[in-house]
Amino acid sequence: MPLAAVGQFCATSSLSANLAACTHLLRLARDRGASALFLPEASDYIATSPSESLSLCQPVTTSPFVLGLQAEAKKLALPINVGIHEPCPTSAEKIRNMSVWIDANGNITQRYQKVHTFDVFIAGGPQMQESKTTEPGSALTPPFQTPVGKVGLLVCFDLRFPEPSLALRRNGAEVVTYPSAFTVPTGQAHWEVLLRARAIETQAYVVAAAQIGRHSEGRASYGQSMIVDPWGRIVAQCRKVEVGEEPRTAGEVEPEICVAEVDLGMLEKMRKEVPLKRRFDVYPEV
Numbered sequence: 001m002p003l004a005a006v007g008q009f010c011a012t013s014s015l016s017a018n019l020a021a022c023t024h025l026l027r028l029a030r031d032r033g034a035s036a037l038f039l040p041e042a043s044d045y046i047a048t049s050p051s052e053s054l055s056l057c058q059p060v061t062t063s064p065f066v067l068g069l070q071a072e073a074k075k076l077a078l079p080i081n082v083g084i085h086e087p088c089p090t091s092a093e094k095i096r097n098m099s100v101w102i103d104a105n106g107n108i109t110q111r112y113q114k115v116h117t118f119d120v121f122i123a124g125g126p127q128m129q130e131s132k133t134t135e136p137g138s139a140l141t142p143p144f145q146t147p148v149g150k151v152g153l154l155v156c157f158d159l160r161f162p163e164p165s166l167a168l169r170r171n172g173a174e175v176v177t178y179p180s181a182f183t184v185p186t187g188q189a190h191w192e193v194l195l196r197a198r199a200i201e202t203q204a205y206v207v208a209a210a211q212i213g214r215h216s217e218g219r220a221s222y223g224q225s226m227i228v229d230p231w232g233r234i235v236a237q238c239r240k241v242e243v244g245e246e247p248r249t250a251g252e253v254e255p256e257i258c259v260a261e262v263d264l265g266m267l268e269k270m271r272k273e274v275p276l277k278r279r280f281d282v283y284p285e286v
């Protein structure tokens with residue numbers, strides 16, 4: 001059975017430091033015998049401001065982060081799913097939040113542009129307006145074959161919407177990925193519940209690589225990267241920011257991986273044993 005590995009670290013605005021962390025995670029995944037490595041959203045950088053994000057954002061053809069990761073994937077013959085930023089072709093003021101698949105030859109073979117932007121105004125809590133800087137995508141990417149099963153790509157805040165994962169499932173997804181950088185308070189409240197719900201209702205593996213720790217003065221992430229099986233069991237997980245704990249800085253965070261087998265035989269058996277026949281005649285709105 002193939003092993004999926006999930007990598008967790010704390011990105012900063014240093015592309016070279018982030019590439020070094022991801023290269024280390026790739027080696028850990030290879031040493032464990034994994035068939036693919038899943039890395040978080042915005043692995044190339046977490047900027048301190050929208051203007052810094054724009055200045056760091058580069059096309060994949062010149063990004064030292066992406067080119068470096070492609071070279072490592074090829075060297076180790078290990079496919080990677082990773083979240084990155086790309087310039088927006090229609091606006092110089094905006095970027096695209098992407099999840100890409102790099103195959104074992106180091107080529108980018110699949111791409112998905114995050115369709116839901118994270119705009120929240122929590123009193124006394126995180127306030128973010130991703131839509132100010134980020135152009136949302138307008139299509140899902142059809143699930144595609146990989147060494148760990150048929151993968152459907154989503155990103156972070158997309159997790160709060162059951163519809164896209166159900167759509168990917170209907171199109172054949174066996175593994176749904178959510179590279180993420182969840183905030184600490186929303187992570188503590190919602191992350192695990194949402195991931196397990198998406199796995200149970202799609203009857204698919206959910207693979208969620210997340211950032212952890214303090215990226216900069218104004219920004220920290222929750223962690224708890226995990227793999228959930230189609231029964232809703234957490235079969236692998238990394239560390240998280242506990243309630244009341246001060247997030248560690250990037251220098252203090254130890255990049256780590258967790259791994260789990262992807263059992264597609266069990267998935268098929270479960271889908272047969274618990275058929276989820278939808279009644280769209282009763283709820284045509286969805």
Ligand SMILES: O=C(O)CNC(=O)[C@H](CS)NC(=O)CCC(=O)C(=O)O
Nearest residue numbers: 042118128130156157181182183186
């Ligand atoms: O900023 C970047 O460069 C990359 N983008 C992100 O990290 C995005 C937008 S700020 N974060 C989320 O979607 C967190 C969602 C979340 O925390 C929740 O749904 O509760």
